[in-house]
Amino acid sequence: MKRSLIRRFRKIVGPERCLHSPEDLYAYSHDCYARGNPELVLLPRTREEVSSILKLAHKEGIPVTPRGAATSLSGMTTPVRGGIVLAMNQMNRILEVSTEDRLAVVEPGVVTLRLHQTVESVGLFYPPDPASYSISFIGGNVATNAGGPRCLKYGVTRDYLLGLEVVLADGEVLRTGSRAVKDVTGYDLTRLMCGSEGTLGVITQVTVRLIPKPETKRTILTTYRTLEEASEMVSRIIGAGILPTTLEFMDQAYLRTVEEIMHLGLPTEAAAMLLIEVDGFEETVERQARIVEDFCRRFHVLDVAVGRDPEESDRLWIGRRIGTVGLMRSSKFMISHDATVPTSQIPRLVTETHRLAAEYGIKLVILGHAGDGNMHPIFLLDPDNEEEMARFHRLSREMFRITVECGGTLSGEHGIGLEKRPFLNLQVDAVGMRTMRAIKKALDPKGILNPGKFLDEEPTSPGR
Amino acid sequence: MKRSLIRRFRKIVGPERCLHSPEDLYAYSHDCYARGNPELVLLPRTREEVSSILKLAHKEGIPVTPRGAATSLSGMTTPVRGGIVLAMNQMNRILEVSTEDRLAVVEPGVVTLRLHQTVESVGLFYPPDPASYSISFIGGNVATNAGGPRCLKYGVTRDYLLGLEVVLADGEVLRTGSRAVKDVTGYDLTRLMCGSEGTLGVITQVTVRLIPKPETKRTILTTYRTLEEASEMVSRIIGAGILPTTLEFMDQAYLRTVEEIMHLGLPTEAAAMLLIEVDGFEETVERQARIVEDFCRRFHVLDVAVGRDPEESDRLWIGRRIGTVGLMRSSKFMISHDATVPTSQIPRLVTETHRLAAEYGIKLVILGHAGDGNMHPIFLLDPDNEEEMARFHRLSREMFRITVECGGTLSGEHGIGLEKRPFLNLQVDAVGMRTMRAIKKALDPKGILNPGKFLDEEPTSPGR
Numbered sequence: 001m002k003r004s005l006i007r008r009f010r011k012i013v014g015p016e017r018c019l020h021s022p023e024d025l026y027a028y029s030h031d032c033y034a035r036g037n038p039e040l041v042l043l044p045r046t047r048e049e050v051s052s053i054l055k056l057a058h059k060e061g062i063p064v065t066p067r068g069a070a071t072s073l074s075g076m077t078t079p080v081r082g083g084i085v086l087a088m089n090q091m092n093r094i095l096e097v098s099t100e101d102r103l104a105v106v107e108p109g110v111v112t113l114r115l116h117q118t119v120e121s122v123g124l125f126y127p128p129d130p131a132s133y134s135i136s137f138i139g140g141n142v143a144t145n146a147g148g149p150r151c152l153k154y155g156v157t158r159d160y161l162l163g164l165e166v167v168l169a170d171g172e173v174l175r176t177g178s179r180a181v182k183d184v185t186g187y188d189l190t191r192l193m194c195g196s197e198g199t200l201g202v203i204t205q206v207t208v209r210l211i212p213k214p215e216t217k218r219t220i221l222t223t224y225r226t227l228e229e230a231s232e233m234v235s236r237i238i239g240a241g242i243l244p245t246t247l248e249f250m251d252q253a254y255l256r257t258v259e260e261i262m263h264l265g266l267p268t269e270a271a272a273m274l275l276i277e278v279d280g281f282e283e284t285v286e287r288q289a290r291i292v293e294d295f296c297r298r299f300h301v302l303d304v305a306v307g308r309d310p311e312e313s314d315r316l317w318i319g320r321r322i323g324t325v326g327l328m329r330s331s332k333f334m335i336s337h338d339a340t341v342p343t344s345q346i347p348r349l350v351t352e353t354h355r356l357a358a359e360y361g362i363k364l365v366i367l368g369h370a371g372d373g374n375m376h377p378i379f380l381l382d383p384d385n386e387e388e389m390a391r392f393h394r395l396s397r398e399m400f401r402i403t404v405e406c407g408g409t410l411s412g413e414h415g416i417g418l419e420k421r422p423f424l425n426l427q428v429d430a431v432g433m434r435t436m437r438a439i440k441k442a443l444d445p446k447g448i449l450n451p452g453k454f455l456d457e458e459p460t461s462p463g464r
Numbered sequence: 465m466k467r468s469l470i471r472r473f474r475k476i477v478g479p480e481r482c483l484h485s486p487e488d489l490y491a492y493s494h495d496c497y498a499r500g501n502p503e504l505v506l507l508p509r510t511r512e513e514v515s516s517i518l519k520l521a522h523k524e525g526i527p528v529t530p531r532g533a534a535t536s537l538s539g540m541t542t543p544v545r546g547g548i549v550l551a552m553n554q555m556n557r558i559l560e561v562s563t564e565d566r567l568a569v570v571e572p573g574v575v576t577l578r579l580h581q582t583v584e585s586v587g588l589f590y591p592p593d594p595a596s597y598s599i600s601f602i603g604g605n606v607a608t609n610a611g612g613p614r615c616l617k618y619g620v621t622r623d624y625l626l627g628l629e630v631v632l633a634d635g636e637v638l639r640t641g642s643r644a645v646k647d648v649t650g651y652d653l654t655r656l657m658c659g660s661e662g663t664l665g666v667i668t669q670v671t672v673r674l675i676p677k678p679e680t681k682r683t684i685l686t687t688y689r690t691l692e693e694a695s696e697m698v699s700r701i702i703g704a705g706i707l708p709t710t711l712e713f714m715d716q717a718y719l720r721t722v723e724e725i726m727h728l729g730l731p732t733e734a735a736a737m738l739l740i741e742v743d744g745f746e747e748t749v750e751r752q753a754r755i756v757e758d759f760c761r762r763f764h765v766l767d768v769a770v771g772r773d774p775e776e777s778d779r780l781w782i783g784r785r786i787g788t789v790g791l792m793r794s795s796k797f798m799i800s801h802d803a804t805v806p807t808s809q810i811p812r813l814v815t816e817t818h819r820l821a822a823e824y825g826i827k828l829v830i831l832g833h834a835g836d837g838n839m840h841p842i843f844l845l846d847p848d849n850e851e852e853m854a855r856f857h858r859l860s861r862e863m864f865r866i867t868v869e870c871g872g873t874l875s876g877e878h879g880i881g882l883e884k885r886p887f888l889n890l891q892v893d894a895v896g897m898r899t900m901r902a903i904k905k906a907l908d909p910k911g912i913l914n915p916g917k918f919l920d921e922e923p924t925s926p927g928r
Binding site: 099101151156158159172174176178179182183184186188191194195200211212214239280281283287288342343373374404407408411413414420424428429432435439441443 | 566615641643
């Protein structure tokens with residue numbers, strides 16, 4: 001990028017928030033999946049600055065990659081075509097929490113956990129809880145349509161959006177939605193932006209709907225001899241009219257791998273473990289927990305433990321929460337896919353994915369949100385081993401083919417980004433791609449917003 | 465339309481499903497808001513027929529207005545620019561109900577009530593319940609993103625869509641979503657189509673998510689001395705962590721007008737009536753009903769009645785359910801707006817709308833879904849009285865201006881169509897309109913789909 005152009009961008013945000021030293025560029029070149037090559041990093045503080053930056057970038061045809069906390073697992077914020085990284089860290093104010101209208105207005109750089117804590121302190125609840133919630137930004141959650149364990153009962157980020165403020169590719173400011181919970185005025189631009197992975201606009205303000213905080217919860221940890229027993233339990237629970245807050249699945253490979261590294265006392269002889277949480281009014285929670293315990297006794301599960309207070313609950317979550325940290329420690333590189341299928345197809349997906357992993361010689365463990373069919377096959381890899389990565393690529397294609405055959409989707413919550421771009425044609429046909437590209441072209445005719453990603457004809461190979 | 469062209473369309477669907485006698489054209493010229501002037505009515509039975517019709521219409525530049533049960537209150541299906549009415553009546557099969565994966569696949573012409581009954585017979589539940597549910601079609605519900613009383617607790621049509629099959633303007637078949645409940649693969653075309661009012665495509669198949677049928681419910685009818693008391697009760701109930709299934713509001717003008725016509729024994733001295741319904745597990749329902757009754761006693765409401773079984777419940781609903789039939793009988797023409805505001809703003813909207821009605825001399829009663837701020841000011845009009853209609857138009861503009869000032873929206877569930885087109889600029893600014901039009905142009909470059917509606921520069925004045 002020419003020095004004269006850099007000077008013009010610097011004029012918009014000032015020298016402290018315009019970074020281009022090699023160290024700064026390197027620091028902003030990564031997300032949790034891959035590495036790009038930015039030429040300039042800008043940290044705007046206002047919608048007006050974002051607008052000015054995009055006006056200039058649009059005029060000059062400079063790529064702009066919006067970046068939240070860069071926790072993307074799919075390479076959504078990797079700046080693969082150079083240009084500008086637009087880092088939203090400094091737009092991090094909670095502008096309003098209304099207990100009366102049960103909503104919050106926040107800037108995109110607010111950490112999800114901070115929003116959780118702020119609204120819970122006044123008796124309200126913001127359900128979406130992606131695994132990265134203690135560091136992820138709300139803006140990134142919206143751009144990804146992030147999910148999380150609690151989404152089984154409460155729905156995903158999309159379901160909590162009332163309105164957005166979005167700066168479009170040409171720098172114009174678009175306001176979508178309203179403060180009303182029902183709104184069918186015009187096209188649903190709020191939800192078009194949600195999950196668009198930074199390719200249609202830069203989110204500068206988010207209005208979220210809040211709900212009353214559940215009164216209490218109960219956690220139940222159960223283990224099974226076979227995959228089928230675990231799967232039947234899921235059907236049984238939901239069939240009994242119980243919609244748990246979470247229904248987390250861990251397979252034997254996960255339990256064994258984590259136990260080997262971390263020595264948590266996990267049941268390595270079990271074929272699967274289910275972590276079940278129910279929340280709501282005390283009476284309902286009590287009854288639902290009783291029904292689940294009854295099922296466990298009647299159908300002879302291997303083991304069942306009930307957490308009756310927050311401390312006991314937290315203990316039951318340990319294997320699920322810190323296990324992935326252990327996995328990261330045990331391998332150079334980890335890819336967590338999020339193939340999602342109708343719940344009846346979970347045993348097929350789990351079994352076939354393990355078969356493929358054995359066939360292709362790739363280390364695999366499987367986690368998942370079993371209640372909504374959102375599985376997380378986690379592959380432990382060596383990114384420097386090109387041959388292994390090529391094998392992994394073939395395995396992924398096979399797995400996604402099966403996923404789509406099951407009526408499922410490539411991604412339940414991580415998005416497509418760079419990672420799943422090569423597999424997109426398994427799910428989205430030519431008409432679908434043409435339609436998405438027509439919308440992209442209508443809103444970003446020069447293609448400056450987050451280029452090189454899922455909509456591109458020729459996706460870019462990422463660095464690590 | 466030229467005879468030779470009519471012959472080509474007739475060839476696609478056969479002579480029985482290609483109508484153009486004056487009687488048939490008249491029968492298909494209306495929806496519940498206005499009248500248009502179709503030149504041809506086609507009743508396709510398959511996606512292939514819809515696709516062939518659109519290919520030909522696209523080539524010849526013929527307007528196509530998709531039509532469900534024509535229960536639209538906003539003129540969404542009025543064929544104002546002539547051309548073809550595409551009546552979806554005959555695509556009315558329920559293709560699948562899966563209890564295992566809790567989903568149904570249906571054609572657009574399935575009556576909403578039939579879907580309700582079919583899934584409830586196997587213990588499942590499809591929550592959206594627009595007032596017209598006993599005659600409306602699912603396809604129209606999707607095109608409108610229809611709401612209903614139960615949407616307070618359960619969300620609107622949008623929240624139950626897994627995937628759609630849509631024939632685009634050029635006749636290509638687009639498939640969106642999947643059978644998985646979480647799906648973030650590409651842009652959210654499912655929700656872009658939902659609520660697009662027939663302007664982006666013709667829906668030919670709908671996959672909906674189902675939930676377990678609630679175990680039981682309880683209905684509570686309460687009356688109040690003042691609007692404020694009713695409004696405070698709504699805040700109190702939700703503040704107590706109770707999310708009722710429905711929280712229906714009826715104002716004094718409604719009670720008096722309906723009572724005068726129908727003699728149901730409604731409490732005409734009350735300033736407002738709230739019909740509260742809670743559902744779920746027996747224990748929870750029992751406790752929630754008790755809390756609401758306690759509130760009623762402590763805060764001295766005028767009256768409270770509890771329906772403890774389905775028959776008693778149905779009796780309490782009578783005033784709400786058949787009241788509008790009485791209103792229709794009492795006036796030549798009725799317009800039900802659906803101005804929607806954050807709940808704290810309901811008293812302001814109700815009070816100011818009554819003030820406006822008095823000022824402009826228009827008869828008004830107000831219903832509403834109080835829990836989500838979705839009000840229904842219902843105006844009783846004489847459409848042949850041009851001067852009165854002009855006054856009503858000015859009143860509407862004032863009312864919508866106040867609605868938007870309150871952070872609300874022109875439409876919570878009826879859509880914009882023809883009816884609210886003149887007021888759209890109160891809520892959607894130039895950037896918003898430009899963005900919507902860019903999307904429309906990208907997907908329907910010749911503008912053949914449902915022309916003359918909310919996106920048009922110059923909206924068409926409807927006939928009655």
